[in-house]
Structure formats: structure tokens, C-alpha cells
Amino acid sequence: MNYRHIYHAGNFADVLKHAVLARLVRYQQNKDKAFRVLDTHAGIGLYDLSSEEAQKTGEWVDGIGRLMEAELPADVADILAPYLDAVRELNPKGGIKLYPGSPKLARMLFRPQDRLSAMELHPEDYNRLHNLFEGDFQVRVTELDGWLALGAHLPPKEKRGIVLVDPPFEENGEYERLVKGLAAAYRRFSGGTYCLWYPIKKGAPIKSFHEELQALEIPKMLCAELSVKSDRETTGLSGTGLIVVNPPFTLKDELHALLPVLKTVLGQDRFASQRAFWLRGEDGGRTQE
Numbered sequence: 001m002n003y004r005h006i007y008h009a010g011n012f013a014d015v016l017k018h019a020v021l022a023r024l025v026r027y028q029q030n031k032d033k034a035f036r037v038l039d040t041h042a043g044i045g046l047y048d049l050s051s052e053e054a055q056k057t058g059e060w061v062d063g064i065g066r067l068m069e070a071e072l073p074a075d076v077a078d079i080l081a082p083y084l085d086a087v088r089e090l091n092p093k094g095g096i097k098l099y100p101g102s103p104k105l106a107r108m109l110f111r112p113q114d115r116l117s118a119m120e121l122h123p124e125d126y127n128r129l130h131n132l133f134e135g136d137f138q139v140r141v142t143e144l145d146g147w148l149a150l151g152a153h154l155p156p157k158e159k160r161g162i163v164l165v166d167p168p169f170e171e172n173g174e175y176e177r178l179v180k181g182l183a184a185a186y187r188r189f190s191g192g193t194y195c196l197w198y199p200i201k202k203g204a205p206i207k208s209f210h211e212e213l214q215a216l217e218i219p220k221m222l223c224a225e226l227s228v229k230s231d232r233e234t235t236g237l238s239g240t241g242l243i244v245v246n247p248p249f250t251l252k253d254e255l256h257a258l259l260p261v262l263k264t265v266l267g268q269d270r271f272a273s274q275r276a277f278w279l280r281g282e283d284g285g286r287t288q289e
């Protein structure tokens with residue numbers, strides 16, 4: 001396990017993932033009933049963007065850095081408000097030094113009845129995450145393989161919730177693992193909202209990944225993708241993707257407003273692109289847009 005998220009925190013992939021996560025949390029809160037967020041690959045929760053590691057790559061500058069400086073249309077500012085307000089809350093003097101990872105962001109948006117279960121397998125990162133939430137009875141942090149949690153921790157006792165699966169993709173076969181993980185989790189908790197992250201880069205098997213997901217025959221599976229540059233010039237990430245199963249009915253329209261603006265603000269060359277479409281529609285049919 002070499003991956004450390006501090007090198008990537010706040011980059012364009014985090015921006016899309018965290019903006020969507022914040023929408024999912026807010027949507028759950030339309031009902032008074034408690035829900036749980038299960039974050040299977042949680043990271044350390046809070047990132048110091050002035051740290052040597054974050055400065056070394058500077059990835060956040062072209063992610064949250066650009067977004068915080070941008071003039072946003074009113075509808076997109078509203079969509080992003082839960083996410084960006086959390087970032088502002090952590091940085092009351094302006095600028096961006098502290099950046100919330102997924103567990104911290106979810107926790108910042110919680111009401112007293114909402115709960116978080118966060119898994120992190122890297123021992124150092126687990127310790128930091130554990131310390132961050134020490135004494136917080138709304139949060140349970142476990143040093144556990146997140147893929148196992150997809151079986152063992154579902155369904156949550158609240159019977160409502162969001163499952164975020166955000167693996168580091170440092171091993172081969174992670175796309176297949178994501179498909180299998182979703183299939184297993186969905187069998188146990190078909191009412192949950194799932195948010196799966198995947199990288200877009202040169203040679204990535206995106207088409208077959210989508211086909212395998214479609215073959216699961218899980219209805220209501222939305223896909224959102226943002227590429228910020230051509231994949232020719234880089235071996236790293238050129239884009240970012242999310243699969244959202246059982247999304248809020250409002251999410252697709254929100255993505256159609258948000259993604260073109262993110263493309264403009266975060267795009268790095270003329271090959272920047274975006275799309276949001278149903279991999280499987282409400283009736284289980286394959287609909288593409």
C-alpha cells in the first residue's frame with residue numbers, strides 16, 4: 001500500500017467526488033430519519049494543503065484552488081454550496097490551507113442523528129483518522145479492508161444510507177473489483193445509494209467497465225465523467241468518473257448544470273470534456289444520452 005491521498009487531496013477528482021457526496025448527504029436529510037455513510041476507503045479525513053507532500057504535487061491548485069477563485073453561475077453556486085461552505089468553514093481566514101476528505105466532509109454536514117462508518121487500512125492513515133474523530137460518538141473508524149466492509153457492514157442498522165467506495169487503484173483489476181464489490185453490496189442493501197469512484201487515464205478499460213456494470217442489471221445507475229485534459233501527454237489521471245446507484249432524482253439535472261461549469265473551470269486543455277448519463281435507467285433499461 002503505497003498510495004497516500006495527501007499528494008492528491010483537493011485535486012479535480014476530489015472536487016467532483018466531494019461535490020457529489022455533499023449533494024447525496026443533503027438529499028438524505030430531506031427526511032428526518034437518521035442515515036449512515038459507509039466510507040470504505042476513507043483516507044485521513046483532513047488534509048493540510050500547505051504540507052510538503054501536498055505542495056510537492058500541487059494538484060489541489062488546479063482543483064479546489066481554481067474552483068474557489070471562480071465566478072460561478074447562481075444555480076451552480078447553489079449546487080456546490082454544501083461542499084464549498086465546508087471548505088470555507090475550515091479556512092475562516094480565507095485561502096485554502098485545510099481541505100476536508102470524504103469522512104470529514106460528510107461529518108461536517110451531519111445532523112445529530114446521522115452516522116459515519118469509515119474504513120482505512122493503511123496503519124498510519126488509520127491512526128490519523130482515528131485521532132481526528134476521537135470521542136465523536138457519531139463516527140466509527142475501523143482499521144479494516146474496505147472491500148470486506150461492503151459485505152460485513154451492510155445493511156446499516158439505520159436501513160438508509162450512502163456507500164462511498166473510493167479505492168486507490170494502485171493494483172491491477174480494481175475496475176473488476178469495483179463491479180464485484182457493488183454486486184455483493186447491492187445484494188445486501190439494495191435500497192442504499194452507492195457512489196463509486198474510478199480513474200480515467202490512457203488505456204483505462206472504461207468501456208468494458210461500463211458494460212460489466214450494465215450487466216449487473218441494477219436499475220438506476222448514473223454515470224458522471226469529467227476529463228480535464230487529453231490522456232496522450234500524461235500517464236497520470238486525465239479524468240475522473242463516478243457511478244451513482246439509486247441517485248436522488250435531482251442529481252442528473254444537477255450534474256447537467258454542474259459538469260459543464262467544472263469543465264470550464266478545471267479544464268487544462270481543449271480536450272476537456274464531460275458527460276452524465278444513465279448506465280441503467282429507472283426501468284432497468286440501458287439508456288444513454
Ligand SMILES: C[S@@+](CC[C@H](N)C(=O)[O-])C[C@H]1O[C@@H](n2cnc3c(N)ncnc32)[C@H](O)[C@@H]1O
Pocket residue numbers: 001003004005014017040041042043044045100101102103119120121122125144145146147166167168
Ligand atoms: C483515494 S484514497 C481515499 C480518499 C477519501 N475517500 C477522500 O475522498 O477523502 C484511498 C484510501 O484507501 C486506503 N486503502 C487502500 N486499500 C484499502 C483497503 N483495502 N481498505 C481500506 N482502505 C484502503 C488508502 O490508504 C487511502 O487512504
